[in-house]
Amino acid sequence: MTLSPAPPLCSPEVAAEFAAEADRLLEFTRGSAVPGGFGWLGDDGRVVDRDLQLWITCRMTHVCALGAALGKPGFRELVEHGIAAVAENFHDDQHDGWYAALSPDGSRPTDRTKAAYAHSFVILAGSSARALGVPGASDVLANALAIHDRYFWDEAQGMARESFTADWRTQEDYRGINANMHTVEAYLAAGDVTGDGLWHERAGRIVTRAIDTLARANGWRIPEHFTADFTPLPDYNREVPAHPFRPYGATPGHALEWARLTLATARTLGGPRWQWALPAARSLVHGAIADGWAPDGPDGFVYTTDWDGSPVVHARMHWVLTEALGAAWALHHEDPDPEWPALFETWWAYARRHLLDQREGSWYAELDADNRPAAGTWVGKPDTYHSVQAMLLPRLPLTPSFASALVGATA
DSSP, X not given: OOOOOSSOSSOHHHHHHHHHHHHHHHHHHHTTEETTEEOOBOTTXXXXXXXXXXXXXXXXXXXXXXXXXXXXXXXXXXXXXHHHIIIIIIBOTTTOSBOSEEOTTSSSEEEOOEEHHHHHHHHHHHHHHHHHTOTTHHHHHXXXXXXXIIIIEETTTTEEOOEEOTTSSOBOSOEEHHHHHHHHHHHHHHHHHHOOHHHHHHHHHHHIIIIIIXXXXXXXXXXXXXXXXXXXXXXXXXXXXXXSSSOSSBOHHHHHHHHHHHHXXXXXXXXXXXXXXXXXXXXXXXXXXXXXXXXTSSSSBOSEEOTTSOEEEOOEEHHHHHHHHHHHHHHHHHOOOTHHHHHHHHHHHHHHHHTBOTTTOSBOSEEOTTSOBOOSSOOSXXXXXXXXXXXXXXXOOSSSOHHHHHHHHHO
């Protein structure tokens, strides 16, 4: 199965390397299935003894859907397993929505929080599984969209709320750009599989607020943390700078990820109102490179910077590099500048040299400032969502979303 975006993003040799690495990562993914859903993988590819996370179960369900769309044996069954776990194990039958975490055996909730970040991945998993026609996926997706519409979507702000208690009665005052970013990804996927333009339009509202307003006003360093009315909190988590989801300061990796999502949203919605998107995406990527790429000497993107662009957390996270590949890929689709294919191959060379674990499998989740495996923020290799998506890029168009594109190519 081959998709043919034009012109070619990389050399045939590099495209073949990406295809082979996608196969290797999908094989690593198989080991994450456990009775309650999908578990957190350790360095050796075995599930570690810790609570099952909703976001991991949903992300791995989505990854398995990509494997199934590629025709990999056994992956459709893994998607069915993931959808069943979301529908049965993680679902809160009393209050609706999904628990954030379950005990390792999947028998009881250990975190009853209803979080926008995790619920966005319920939408993504449901969308990808529905694209494949997996039984139960349409019901999961419809329920997830109804929950998002009722609780998480803030019509007045044009953004997503962050989290609620299990009974939905109390919401967190905090708002975060990370949850909104993944809500954009989820809404685009949902709009693609349902044909309901509401979700595309809402994705467009989030992107416009986050990038054309907030990022533009802050020199393209995206504010990450906010009050309930989206007033920025620039000092938030200064004392916990390496937080895995809410780090202090600017996050170059998010600038790269937003660049890809901005261009995908603009292509999806189209029209003159999106003329700002391509220059903005260029600015996000150039800013991420200027602040984040090797500011302390060795190659690699630092995790976070201060608001003046100086590095704060020097660790190199694998997901940042995958999103750099995604940003170059997206810009290549919209801009003929040879800069983007050149950066794509440069960043792949870095990943191949430093991030791929050829002995145990998958990618190192985190490296230190000298590009040695580390575990300051992430322990093990929790999931393969970022890396698998990145390895599919050379064969994908900019839109529709990943699963819809792959399924459409084989229809």
